[in-house]
Amino acid sequence: GAGVSQSPSNKVTEKGKDVELRCDPISGHTALYWYRQSLGQGLEFLIYFQGNSAPDKSGLPSDRFSAERTGGSVSTLTIQRTQQEDSAVYLCASSLTQLGTDTQYFGPGTRLTVL
Amino acid sequence: KNEVEQSPQNLTAQEGEFITINCSYSVGISALHWLQQHPGGGIVSLFMLSSGKKKHGRLIATINIQEKHSSLHITASHPRDSAVYICAALATEYGNKLVFGAGTILRVKS
Numbered sequence: 001g002a003g004v005s006q007s008p009s010n011k012v013t014e015k016g017k018d019v020e021l022r023c024d025p026i027s028g029h030t031a032l033y034w035y036r037q038s039l040g041q042g043l044e045f046l047i048y049f050q051g052n053s054a055p056d057k058s059g060l061p062s063d064r065f066s067a068e069r070t071g072g073s074v075s076t077l078t079i080q081r082t083q084q085e086d087s088a089v090y091l092c093a094s095s096l097t098q099l100g101t102d103t104q105y106f107g108p109g110t111r112l113t114v115l
Numbered sequence: 116k117n118e119v120e121q122s123p124q125n126l127t128a129q130e131g132e133f134i135t136i137n138c139s140y141s142v143g144i145s146a147l148h149w150l151q152q153h154p155g156g157g158i159v160s161l162f163m164l165s166s167g168k169k170k171h172g173r174l175i176a177t178i179n180i181q182e183k184h185s186s187l188h189i190t191a192s193h194p195r196d197s198a199v200y201i202c203a204a205l206a207t208e209y210g211n212k213l214v215f216g217a218g219t220i221l222r223v224k225s
Contacts, residue, residue: 033213043201043215056210091158101146101165101205104213106158 002026004107006092012113013082021077021110025094032075033095033104034067038088046090049075082114118142119204121216128223134189136219138202141183145211149176149187150201152218158201161187192223 005024013019025032034046045059049069060066064082069075079086089109095102119140128134138147149161162169162176164185169176173192178185189196202216 035213042217043203043213045212045214048212056212058210059212093158101163101211103160103163104148105160106150108157 004092004094004105006090006107006110008110009108010111010113012115014115015084016081018078018080019082019112021079021090021112023075023077023092023094023107025073025075025092026096026105027073029094029096029105030072031095031097031102032069033093034075034077035091035093036088037091037109043091046077079112082112084114087112087114117217118206119202119214119216121200121202121219123219124217125220126222128192128221130193130223130225132192132223134192134196134221134223136187136200136202136221138185138187138216139183140185140202140204140214142204142206142214143208144204145207146205147178147185148203148205148213149185150203152199152201154198161200189221194223194225197222 007022030051032049035043037043047067048056064080067077089111091109092107093104095104122137146163146165148163150158151161152158164178173190175188199218201218203213206214
């Protein structure tokens with residue numbers, strides 16, 4: 001694929017259920033980022049995978065949030081026991097190298113609605 | 116106080132006008148990004164700069180490191196420029212993670 005893809009594009013779930021959001025980065029990109037954009041608020045950093053290094057999880061809002069990146073490619077963001085305040089658009093981005101100054105390419109996002 | 120502040124929050128312009136969006140930051144940075152987000156659409160990286168000025172088509176981005184300020188200019192604005200423009204600082208004190216401004220909602224009327 002030409003760009004970053006995310007699935008599903010929309011997810012509606014009930015409070016208390018677990019959800020998994022998927023990100024397929026651009027092939028060959030070693031860095032992968034997850035961000036969240038809540039309604040009426042700006043973007044916030046969640047987690048950053050950098051090559052084979054341990055991920056930077058400093059932006060995860062609670063221990064209900066976790067993410068993994070298998071084989072240095074696809075990443076999954078998991079939210080356990082979802083709450084209404086988790087409703088947001090979850091965006092994934094990737095960049096070619098581990099350098100922080102590389103251009104990040106964003107996916108279309110997954111819109112999560114927790115009822 | 117937000118570490119990255121943008122102004123104005125909302126901007127309405129007439130087609131053809133010259134537009135300026137401002138970004139001030141209080142953190143140490145290694146680079147600053149300007150992003151564009153269309154309604155219902157994804158985010159596109161417009162510029163990444165660490166000094167001076169960059170130009171792409173009708174868009175110009177400048178940064179003044181000493182004053183911790185960046186501007187995004189749009190010349191000869193067009194309705195298709197209507198979008199949210201987001202400034203994001205690559206903050207060195209946060210391990211080179213992006214810290215985002217709240218965004219500027221631009222509407223260009225024909």
